[in-house]
Amino acid sequence: MWFTKQGPALAYHDSRADHIVVAEDISAQGHKRYGVFPRTEIDNFTGPYCELIRVHSKCRLYFDLDGSPDTPKSVVGEVVALVQARLFALYGIEANPLVLCSSNVSKFSKHLIFPDVVFLNNWEHMHNFVSQIQHDRIDYSVYSRNRCFRMAGCCKYGDETRVFTPGLPSSALIQVESENSLECGKSASLKERVSGKGVPVGMFNGGNLHVPENWKTPLQGLEPDDLLLAIHPNQCYQAFFAIGCAYKRVGGGLDMFVDWCKEYRQRARVERQWRGWNRNKKGYGFPFLKQLALHSSSTDECSVHLNEAFGFHPTKNITHFNAPYLNYKQLMCTERCVLAKSPTGSGKSTAARELAQEYSHKRILYLVSSRPLAYCARNSLNAMVRLGRALDFVSYLETDKPLHTYKHLVCSVQSIWRAFRLDRKAYSLIIVDEMSSVIEDMTNVTNKRPKENQEALRWFAEHCDKFVGLDAHLMDTALVLCEDYFTDYRVLINHHRCERKNAIFIPLPKYNNQLKNIRAKALVPTATEKQVAAFSDAACLYDLLFQCWSNQIKTYFVCNNVRLGNFVEENYLRRSYTWMALLWAGFCDDVSSLITDFCCKEGIKMRYAWIHSRDGRTGKDFGTLDWWSKIDHLQYTLKVCQGLDYNPENPHYGVGFCYTTPNTCVPRRALQQTGRVRKLAKNPLHEHPTVYFAISDRVMVKHLPVFGRKRIEEYAQQQEYFMKAVVKHHSVKVENYFDWMFKPEPVWRKLYIMVMNERETYLRYPKESFAYWLRHDGWTMSTITTRPKPVCLKQNFRTVTDTAYKDIPAMEDLEYRWMSKRRNPDAMQTRRLKKYKFGKTFKTGTFFDEALWDIFTNHPGWVRNTRLERFSDFEDVISRRFNQFVQTQNNSEWMDTTGAKLIIIQKITKRLGLETLWSSNGELIAPGCFARAEAFVEKNKQQILLAFGWAGDVKRILKHWGGHTLKLEKKVNNATTTHSVLEPPAPMGECVESAMHVPGSNVHVLREDDRLRQSGRTPTLVDAAIRKIKGPPWHLLRHPN
Structure with a gap:
């Protein structure tokens, strides 16, 4: 295949390893065209052809020897001896060359090719080698990128006498496919290395x-x-x-x-x-270094970003262990600060309560990150009764008194200023539950007093005896905080893995109008496999819910979308079990509802709970979770996130579901939501505990334009003040603007950046982030294959066929009068009646019968409009409406705008330069006429909208009226000029005035040339097109009377 440019030829060659690029000289000035052909066909190119040597191709060693015609023949032997000596010295190779000659009486020209010596490329390694061989007949310019090198049996353009002989092109090709190749990147001589002069390596x-x-x-x-x-x-x-x-x-x-x-x-x-490196501004930089590092590493760029955002990298004072449960004695080490990272369900909260009992006679501060967790933590702490170790915790939400007066306090991290402002009293023990979430809440815009809370946390941490941070998802944020607050700390890492848990990814569910539209497309006879599969994916979540409910399996659904939760409640949870069983069996919605309403007036309904914002529940409702055991389906949003552990003696729920998006919360919080149900009951569907995840990757919230700690830090430095970047990150308006105009401490500045990077990285890699945390928590991941909807499989549709025009029997006048009065004619009788009307509308018996029949049956509006245009006028249209009351007219009559349409069509026809539209088939339309018609349509856009119901262009109006189309007949480039705004057009020159009196002179041409040469007129090219109008054969239309 030939190409006029080199770039497309190289791109085409990249995907064809067994081809070669050939360059053909097409002029004496060196112009070329490029072709890509199989290597087996290369011998067909004998003439002005060259081999194009690609940049990364392995090449045989070659030399181009040029000189005057009196150059002695011994030059070839001299060069060969130098090359052989250098090859043996560097690589221990003995090789003989192939000599091609095109010398004549005017020039000495030889090509030396060493078939057994192959270099990695020609412009770098071969060039370095050849530069070590000094001879005045060697052309050193032929070792460059994408070099064209003359082949054997070929010659230059227009010089057929100088053909390189002997052999055909295939006998002396430069590019080869070889596994072994030579490199020459360190070829500097001793003198060059001492002087500091480098070697050009490319x-x-x-x-x-x-x-x-x-x-x-x-x-x-x-x-x-x-x-x-x-x-x-x-x-x-x-x-x-x-x-x-x-x-x-x-x-x-x-x-x-x-x-x-x-x-x-x-x-x-x-x-x-x-x-000596980087003497100029151009050269290798960060992208190149990153490319090499990723090539050498076992990880990709996404994994690096995820590890930076979510990773936990302690370097000292680390204790590794593997135990099903965390023991509180492990927290009582000698270091003041202890960070414990232990999996969900490994007893972190229990160990914290037992540790609190050891400090029951001292002041204790229990920090949480949410209101429900505050109530739950207070109840669980006070419930542990031990002789002489009683705890009396108070939640910050149940008192208006100063918090420093309470000995044992459960407080949110965003409210510790209440225990710090009036009277500062130190706490002996500080326990931070869900520490990563606590740090996140401290840096969130929901923190109304960030500066006071940060100062309070530092003061309490520096004056406590013991500081314990607990979390299953500890990150580097906890390390940064503790390293700044404490000089000694201990990190406990529990590597225990609980029972195998399966995380199955499913397609995103659709709801409301989206689901209706997808279902409508999938249930039509002409539905494609893609449309049916889209419906299966859209309803996959609901099918799995039905499957669980039909097998009497209790389910819970983490639904971080209130509209989706409301849809599930309205369409499924409020229905009876009988309806769900019918739907799961394959019945459509309407049939299932009909059977349920007719046969099961009082069907067994599902007991469920839908927990979301503004549902009337408060934090007190989560003091105990015993009521969760009384429901069949639990559904909740982020309102239930942390600290609410549902862990009954006999597991209640069997299968879990989770739907979340990047716009709600980070992955670890979503996993905390699913982990509220500690244990799953055995069920007949799954061998191991299973949760279905529907993860959306569509980002709808505003965020920073960068991600990565370094880039976020650089972005924050560009802002007017640092906290402005935090507000932009959360894309919110702060109520008290001046509370955020402060400079945070260096440690909190770093924590702000790390927390922002966590969310920004998640927004860039939503599904990869979830996979990271699922692997971190020991989940086994897989993807479900959706099953086709049963209702789609049970429908056997037939292809609808119509009777051809010639197969419809004709009908006489008397038969038509009798049959037209029948109330229920069959399908064939209806076709015969229509064919009779067709014969009264068009002149039949012509070549156009089939085409006109299609127009008559499928486009009756075209026929009606053209009849009106040809045989009627505006007065006839008005007379039909004259003296008629609105009450006596049908809706289609008093809203009829046929008269307005007719006037618009007549005006467009006039501006197109046509006498009538119906008889204009094959007429040519000049560019100026079409421009005038377009200007008319643009000017009267509102009137056209009222008449036709839509605002279209000239082509659409003509197509809608009578099926006329405009085809491009010829495209013309006209040279025109534009007037200068500052200077008026110059007067006609004297040459034009004198030419008016000369016989035979073309004054119009002279005027045009003079006008184009006037100052202030810039010639431009204007594209104009001559169009041809095509339409149905309306000349065969009969008069209605």
């Missing part, structure tokens, strides 16, 4: 980076030092040069770079090279 290809098999290491971050450490230091000089330039450009330090490569390179030499 742009480095990242695919040639040296990566040992046992080197693949996880990339810890995207900082320059992290990227550098992910690359193996044993590299050739070309790679070493590129890595060093990129690392230095992104802000890397010399000491770090020297330490990285100290095992393979001397420090003095590296320092000297470092000083």
Whole structure:
């Protein structure tokens, strides 16, 4: 295949490894065209052809020898001897060349090709090798990217006498497919290395980076030092040069770079090279360094971002253990601060209560992050009775008194200012439950007094005896806080994995009008497989719910969308079990409702609870969760998130469901929601505890334009003040604006950035973030394959066929009069009646009968409008409405705008330069006429909207009226000029005036040339088109009388 440009040819060649790119000379000035053909056909190209050597192709060693015609023949032997000596010295290779000759009496020209010597590429490694061989007859310019090199049996354009011989093109091709190739990236002589002069190595290809098999290491971050450490230091000089330039450009330090490569390179030499790198502004940078690091690492870029946003990386004072439950004695270590990371359901809250009993005679502060958790924590703490160890906790929500007066206090982190403002009394023990969520709430815009709460938390932490942070999803935010508040801390990590849990991803459910539209498209006879599959996916969640309910399995549904929850409640939860069983069996909605309403007047209804905002429930309703055991289906939003542990002795719910979006909460909070039900009951559908996840990846909320800690920090520095970036991150309006105009402490500034990065990373990688946390919590992930809807499979549709025009029997006048009076004619009789009317409307017996029959049956409006245009006028239309009362007319009559349509069509027809529209088939329309018609339509857009019910262009109006179409007949480029706004048109020149009196002179042409040459008139090209109008054969239309 031939191409006029090189770029498309190379792009076409990229996907065809067994092809070769050929360049053909098409002019003496060096113009070329490029073709891509199989290698087996290369011998067909003998003439002005060249082989195009691609950038990354492995190439045989070649030389181009040029000189004057008196050049001695011994030059070839001299060059061959130099090359053979250098090959043997560097690689221990003995090779003989293939010599191609095109010399004549005017020029000396030879090509030397070494078939057994293959380099990695021609413009880099081969160039480095050839530069070591000095001879005045060698052309060193032929070692460049995408070089065109003359093939054997070919010649230059217009010089057929100088053909390279012997052989055909296939005998001496440069590009080869070889597994072994030579590299020459370190070819500098001793003198060049001492003087500091480098070797031109060209742009480095990242695919040639040296990566040992046992080197693949996880990339810890995207900082320059992290990227550098992910690359193996044993590299050739070309790679070493590129890595060093990129690392230095992104802000890397010399000491770090020297330490990285100290095992393979001397420090003095590296320092000297470092000083010479990046002398100009262009070169390798961060994208190149990141590419090499990802190539050398075992992780991808997404994993790096997720690890930075969600990871937990303690480096000291770590205690690893594996136990089903956390023991409170493990929290009583010598360090003042203890961070405990233990899986959900491993007894963290129980250990905290037991630890609190050890401090029952001292002041205790129990920090939580939500109101329901405050009530639940207070009840559970006070419920533990031990002789001499009684606890009397008070929730901050049940008192208006100053909180410092209470010895044992359960308080939200956003309200600790109430215990700090009036009288500061230290607490001996501080327990932070769900610590990652507490830090998130402290940095949220819902924190009305951020500065006071941050100061209070620091003061209480610095004056306490013991600080304990508990969470199953501890992140680096907890480490940053504790390292700043405490000099000594201990990190406990429980690696225990509970019973296997299955996380099954399902398609997103549709509801309301979306589900109705999808269902309507899937249930028509012409529905495609894609439309049926879309309906199956849209109803997958509901099918799984029906499957569980039909098997008497209790379910719970974490629904972070109130509208979806309301839809499920209205359409499913309020229905009877009989209706659900029928729907699951394959009956459609209408049939199931009819059977249920007729046979089961008092069907067994489902007992359910739908917990969401504004449902009337308060935090007191969650003091105990015993009422959850009395319902068949539990459904809740973020209102139930943390601290509410439903863990009865006999598990109640069998299967869980979760729907969430990036617009509601981060993944760990959604998993905290699903974890409120601690244990799942055994069920006949699943061997292991199972939760179905429907995760949306559509981001609807505003967010920052960047993500990643470093980029967010740079973005925050660009704002007027730091907290402005926090407000923009949450995209809210702060009520008390001045409370947010403060400069946070360095530790909280860093925490703000880390919390923002957690959410921003989740918005960029929604599903990947959920997969990260599910793996973190030990879930086994899979994706469900939806089953086709039974109602779609049970419908056997037949293809509707119609009778051809010629197969319909004709009808006489008497038969028509008799049959037209019948009340219930059959299908064939109806067709015969219509054919009789067709014969009265058109002249039949012509070539156009089939086409006119299709128009008559499918487009009766075209026939009616054209009859009106041809055989009537505006007066006839008005006379039909004259002297008629509105009450005696049908709706279609007193709303009839046929008269207005007729006037608009007549005016458009006139502006198009046509006498009548119905007889205009095949007429040509000039550009100016079409422009006038378009201007008329644009000017009277409102009148056209009232007449036709829509505002369209000229083409749509003509198509709607009588089936006329406009086709492009010819496209013309007219040269016109534009007048200058500042200067008036100049008068006609004297030459034009004198030419008016000369016989035979074309004055109009002279005037046009003179006008184009006048100052202030800029010639432009205006595209104009001549159009042809095509329409049905309306000349065969009969008069209505």
